[in-house]
Amino acid sequence: MIEIEQLTKTYKTKYGTVTGVDNVSLTVGEGEIFGIVGYSGAGKSSLIRCINLLERPTSGVIRIGGTDLTKLGSGQLRKSRLKIGMIFQHFYLISQKTVYDNVAFALRAAGTPAKKIRPRVEELLEMVGLADKRDVFPGQLSGGQKQRVGIARALANDPTVLLCDEATSALDPNTTLSILRLLKEINRKLNITIVLITHEMNVVKEICDRMAIMQGGRVIEEGAVYDVFASPQTELTREFISSVVSFDVPEQVLASVRGTLVRVLFKGDVAGEGVIADMLQRHAVKGNFLHGAIEYIQERPLGIFIMELTGERGAVTDALEYLQSRRAAVEVMNHGR
Numbered sequence: 001m002i003e004i005e006q007l008t009k010t011y012k013t014k015y016g017t018v019t020g021v022d023n024v025s026l027t028v029g030e031g032e033i034f035g036i037v038g039y040s041g042a043g044k045s046s047l048i049r050c051i052n053l054l055e056r057p058t059s060g061v062i063r064i065g066g067t068d069l070t071k072l073g074s075g076q077l078r079k080s081r082l083k084i085g086m087i088f089q090h091f092y093l094i095s096q097k098t099v100y101d102n103v104a105f106a107l108r109a110a111g112t113p114a115k116k117i118r119p120r121v122e123e124l125l126e127m128v129g130l131a132d133k134r135d136v137f138p139g140q141l142s143g144g145q146k147q148r149v150g151i152a153r154a155l156a157n158d159p160t161v162l163l164c165d166e167a168t169s170a171l172d173p174n175t176t177l178s179i180l181r182l183l184k185e186i187n188r189k190l191n192i193t194i195v196l197i198t199h200e201m202n203v204v205k206e207i208c209d210r211m212a213i214m215q216g217g218r219v220i221e222e223g224a225v226y227d228v229f230a231s232p233q234t235e236l237t238r239e240f241i242s243s244v245v246s247f248d249v250p251e252q253v254l255a256s257v258r259g260t261l262v263r264v265l266f267k268g269d270v271a272g273e274g275v276i277a278d279m280l281q282r283h284a285v286k287g288n289f290l291h292g293a294i295e296y297i298q299e300r301p302l303g304i305f306i307m308e309l310t311g312e313r314g315a316v317t318d319a320l321e322y323l324q325s326r327r328a329a330v331e332v333m334n335h336g337r
């Protein structure tokens with residue numbers, strides 16, 4: 001488990017003090033995949049780099065498995081760091097070393113006995129699907145393959161935590177997906193806790209269990225990924241979500257709407273269309289669908305419908321109450337004219 005308590009990181013610059021992380025508290029459960037999302041400058045890198053003390057926090061506590069890293073001396077900290085793997089957007093492989101030696105390097109640096117190195121490297125390369133590339137140099141690898149080497153190297157010393165710093169941001173969408181699947185597989189197989197930072201909401205949607213949204217060094221929203229997608233609490237979160245899930249209809253379509261415009265969400269396994277059909281049958285309202293989709297988040301369906309309801313005001317109100325009684329989340333976007 002990772003416990004971050006009241007973490008603040010400031011930087012002294014010639015223009016004054018800049019706050020990277022502003023009093024952040026977060027807990028990441030053992031074996032969880034936790035995503036931190038935010039735009040450039042939100043403080044994600046500062047936060048993730050504080051978790052393994054690549055950056056020393058200005059104040060606050062970082063506890064991993066109950067040990068406060070900020071209190072450790074340099075020897076103990078080095079040991080603790082071996083249990084925290086990290087992968088990066090630009091991979092940081094050693095270009096003059098082969099794939100094998102890049103991974104072996106991490107084991108040698110940790111003082112692994114020579115005879116254990118080869119079987120371990122082979123096991124790691126097998127795990128990341130690069131057994132046939134062991135004697136190749138990084139320059140001959142694709143971006144996805146380079147990241148696989150990065151992952152093998154990060155896992156070399158059996159870490160309990162893997163930190164991913166924009167690990168898929170330099171990759172195309174298909175390669176991103178294959179790396180995310182590998183990370184999820186590793187997480188499930190080895191029960192490694194993963195913390196990743198990203199500006200891409202699809203990354204979070206694909207593999208994270210829980211997430212936090214950062215802005216201006218602070219966490220402005222946090223929760224299970226499904227819940228955050230289903231009921232975002234802030235405008236920024238809604239903006240991020242709308243990059244991967246469509247909740248809206250174009251302005252020109254909205255302009256032509258005369259009735260009551262409603263957004264209806266069905267969480268979990270409720271059959272949304274059936275409930276809407278029942279509602280239309282039981283109430284003296286007409287429904288005009290403007291948008292309908294079922295999104296799968298963490299393999300759980302989220303039904304999203306946007307529709308225009310027309311009829312007597314009282315009938316529309318009754319219809320909306322009926323939807324709510326059938327466990328739909330209803331948001332009236334516009335009362336009509």
Ligand SMILES: Nc1ncnc2c1ncn2[C@@H]1O[C@H](COP(=O)(O)OP(=O)(O)OP(=O)(O)O)[C@@H](O)[C@H]1O
Pocket residue numbers: 011012013018019020021038039040041042043044045046047
């Ligand atoms: N070494 C540093 N020296 C001075 N200011 C810094 C330093 N590192 C980060 N900052 C500042 O801290 C704030 C947060 O930056 P940070 O890099 O953590 O954000 P981010 O969300 O990771 O953005 P990006 O994705 O662009 O790296 C920014 O205002 C940034 O300018």
